[in-house]
Amino acid sequence: MMRRVTLFFGFLAVAAWLGGLVVFVGSIDAMREPTVDTNLQITDGIVVLTGGSERVTTGLELLESGRGKKLFISGVHKGLTLDGIVGSQPVPDNLRSCCIVLGHLAGSTFGNADETDIWMNLENYRSLRLVTANYHMPRSLLVFHAAMPDIVIVPHPVVPDSVKLDDWWRHPGTVDLLVTEYMKYLAAFVRVKVMGP
Numbered sequence: 001m002m003r004r005v006t007l008f009f010g011f012l013a014v015a016a017w018l019g020g021l022v023v024f025v026g027s028i029d030a031m032r033e034p035t036v037d038t039n040l041q042i043t044d045g046i047v048v049l050t051g052g053s054e055r056v057t058t059g060l061e062l063l064e065s066g067r068g069k070k071l072f073i074s075g076v077h078k079g080l081t082l083d084g085i086v087g088s089q090p091v092p093d094n095l096r097s098c099c100i101v102l103g104h105l106a107g108s109t110f111g112n113a114d115e116t117d118i119w120m121n122l123e124n125y126r127s128l129r130l131v132t133a134n135y136h137m138p139r140s141l142l143v144f145h146a147a148m149p150d151i152v153i154v155p156h157p158v159v160p161d162s163v164k165l166d167d168w169w170r171h172p173g174t175v176d177l178l179v180t181e182y183m184k185y186l187a188a189f190v191r192v193k194v195m196g197p
Contacts, residue, residue, distance in 0.1 A: 024138065024182045025168060031134040031157040036061040043068050043154055044125035049112050049132040049140060050075040054158045056085055059131045062156070063095060068129055070099045072119050075106040109139055109188065113147035120151060127152035134159050135177060139185045146192045 034040055036058065046068035048059035056073060063071040076085065082100060091100070101119065106112040120128065132140050134157035144153055164171040168178060 020186075021179065021182050024185065025178055027138060028134050028178070031137060031155075031159070033058075033134070033157055033159045036065050036067070040065075040067050041129075041154055042066070043127040043129045043152070045069065045120065045123065045128040046071045047116050047128050047130050048073045049109070049130070049136065050085075051136065052133055052158065052160055054160060055131050055133065057089060058156065058158050060086070060089065060091060060095075062129060062131070063099060064092070069125075070101060070123065071095075072101045072103060072116060074103040074112040074116055076102045076104050078104050080104075109136075109143050109184075110147075110191075112140070113143045116144070117147050120148065126150075127154070129154045129156050131156045131158060133157070133163070135163060135181050139181065139188050142185070142188055142192060 040062070046059050046062050048055050048071065050056070050073060059071050059073065062068060073085065080102075082091065082096065082102060085102075103112075103115045103119065105115045116128070120126075128151060130137075130140060130144060130153055137155055137157045141153065141155060144151075162173070163177060164174045168174045
């Protein structure tokens with residue numbers, strides 16, 4: 001009898017985990033990358049979380065189009081300069097001198113939120129546009145809202161070409177990425193709810 005009860009609850013746990021994964025992937029698939037144009041909401045700051053060249057490119061385009069006053073790139077490796085990040089992508093001198101800040105302290109999404117919070121307070125900003133990959137956005141929003149509950153956060157998901165969300169279960173690399181990110185999201189959810197940001 002005990003074995004049957006254990007199997008039953010084990011089955012329920014697996015079914016709940018799989019159901020949660022499907023919902024999680026569906027929420028990511030529903031995210032569409034906004035076009036960088038003059039119709040986008042203006043925020044005080046633009047924050048890019050490092051992890052893909054598309055993110056930085058998008059952040060620079062948003063800054064150039066006037067969607068924010070300054071661009072903060074969080075999670076930059078120590079010793080890495082702006083030129084090392086953007087490569088051959090041209091950055092106007094007027095933006096280099098006034099409006100782009102590199103954050104070198106963060107080594108995780110919680111670290112990104114912490115150093116962004118510090119920067120937002122230094123700038124006295126009350127709103128930000130958050131630029132990161134679509135699969136990373138749910139966890140980022142969870143952590144950033146917990147760290148900065150009074151800040152308006154506008155998500156700006158970037159859709160990497162390497163992540164195949166159509167029939168995602170057929171692509172081993174995408175499955176591995178999504179399952180890993182789902183587990184990180186669950187861990188972050190527990191940490192935020194139990195321990196705080």
